[in-house]
Amino acid sequence: MKKKDLIKVIVSFLILVIGMILENGIINLETVFNVSVAVASNTILVIFVLAYIIIGGEVLKTAAVNILHGQIFDENFLMTIATIGAFLVGEYPEAVAVMLFYQIGEMFQSYAVNRSRRSISELMDIKPETANLKNDDGTIITKKPEDIKTGDIIIIKPGEKVPLDGIVISGSGDIDTSALTGESIPRFVEADSELISGSISLNSMLEMKVTKEYKESTVAKILELVENASSRKSRSEKFISKFARYYTPIVVILAIALALIPTLISGFSLEVFKVWGYRACSFLVISCPCALVISVPLSFFGGIGGASSHGVLVKGSNYMETLSKVSHIVCDKTGTLTEGNFKVTKIDSVNCSDMELLIAAAKAEKNSNHPIAKSLLNELKAYSEEEYTKVINAVNNAKITEFAGYGIKYEDQEDIIFAGNSKLMDKENIEYKSVDSVGSVVYVARNGNILGSIVIEDIIKEDTKEAIEKLKSMGIKLIMLTGDKKEIAKNVAEKIGIDEVYSELLPQDKVSKVNNLLENKEKTDAIVFVGDGINDAPVLAGADVGIAMGGLGSDAAIEAADIVIMDDKFTGVSKAVLIAKKTVRIVKENIVFALGVKIAILILAAFGIANMWMAVFADVGVAFIAILNALRAMKLKEI
Secondary structure, three states, X not given: OOHHHHHHHHHHHHHHHXXXXXXXXXXXXXHHOOOOXXXXXXXXHHHHXXXXXXXXXXXXXXXXXXXXXXXXXXXXXHHHHHHHHHHHOOOHHHHHHHHHXXXXXXXXXXXXXXXXXXXXXXXXXXXXXXXXXXXXXXXXXXXXHXXXXXXXXXXXXXXXXXXXXXXXXXXXXXXXXXXXXXXXXXXXEOOOOEEOOOOEEOOOOEEEEEOOOHHHOHHHHHHHHHHHHHHOOOHHHHHHHXXXXXXXXXXXXXXXXXXXXXXXXXXXXXXXXXXXXXXXXXXXXXXXXXXHHHHHHHHHHHHHHHHHOOOEEEOOHHXXXXXXXXXXXXXXXXXXXXXXXXXXEEEEEOOOOHHHXXXXXXXXXXXXXXXXHHHHHHHHHHHOHHHHHXXXXXXXXXXXXXXXXXXXXXXXXXOEEEEXXXXXXXXXXXXXXXXXXXXXXXXEEEOOEEEEEEXXXXXXXXXXXXXXXXXXHOOOEEEEEOOOOHHHHHHHHHHHOOXXXXXXXXXXXXXXXXXXXXXXXXXXXXXXXXXXXXXXHHXXXXXXXXXXXXXXXXXXXXXXXXXXXXXXXXXHHHHHHHHHHHHHHHHHHHHHHHHHHHHHHHHHHHOOOOOHHXXXXXXXXXXXXXHHHHHHHHOOOOO
């Protein structure tokens, strides 16, 4: 809301009040200043024209420029001919008041858009301005993030934004990721932790090795996504744009017909023309489609802004509109419903301690990059930092052989250790007690004797069950697709309440399942796929709406998906659906309200029942109410 616009409104209003006082004889110019009736009438007209030019000058100028460029039928043209028409039929106060209230409505629209834009621009503040580059000689210089290269070492001081993506080399402390994820709880990082650009170091100095140049960094991709979000219009917005294009000239033709036909039928008298001309002007003011043209895109813009404050990035209002119609949500399992990080859930040692079993397993697995190997090492570390350090730092000439699909053989001067599945135990003729578990079972044997078994599972995210319950309460069917074994998939589905499960699928099988759903769905329904955005890119692209989990640091998530859940929580999916449904509901409310009021008052105006003041309400008043309703899209208290 610009200060000069507010001054124009105030000045014009004061001049309008003076004109109305003089016109209604509260102060009589003829008596007070001893002037003729003609001079008094012309003075009053000049006062109203002055008020009109002050408040409506920009509208007149815009209408003229648009006409010269071939863009005739818009709201500026409607307001211009309606108000000039009101002057011609002698309704000076109404002419000024219509333009005055129109401009007040425009000011409120500007305020509403800016408020919505601020909720998105807060996200834009994640862009860091500088980076502290550490040279080989230890000196530190300040450079732009765009000038930093992969492999460079940078320093992040307490309170500074992380300028690029990278890995912590030294230092530890809390990182604020709320601007990216909406999550208020800080995340602890230490050596080897991943750092994401846009987050903030709260309480410590960190040394980081850059892994991506700025243009490929998380913050750059997010900013590009947000900046382009409003460019993808929903079907409702496109409909309103087309509606206004054809609606405006039709309304102008009807208004001309309303002014001329009754006048011609009655024999064309000036008095009759003034009556029907006034009605035609009222008709034009009422018919201005401001409420629709403003409130529909504003509602979607507000919904996108509100979603971003909850860590849900929507690439365009078209995706939000489609998401509101969701009937089926198809989910990947690993990294979507589960954490994607394997954890030891059960240790069953035989003739040795749990520690001894873990040490033997860690020795065999320490050089492997497999998630199961990492989970075994993490478990040993949790049991004893000292023993973990011994295993990691041990220097020997051990021979390690990996048997694909079976496990690992570890052999040094003292021991031969086998760590793997039951097939490995059978292959080596080692006696063991079979473990029936839905997780992955690692059997460990040393020198031909079984030491025990370790069960490792992919842990279900703590918020998954709650989110699924909320989605099911909205009448949405949940389907899980996974490449995991049938027993594991069934166990996860039963725990969290998934309706249908398809397991042991290859990537192309997932695409086929989603395509089958798309072919058999109702026209009004939408099929949504939720995945981690890395292995599921083909399915994300094929679904009506693709939602990527684990947006932090995942290039594929940001590139492939239509919506990105930045905090990696499945509740983000239920939030996205709630936001979409609320936003579209507000859009429909505004369309029904605006058209309903306008049609009713248009009919009244045609029969002379509605005056120009009612016309002002039908235009500016309806637009104002629609704008206030649109602002509700940013308020998400129920989430």
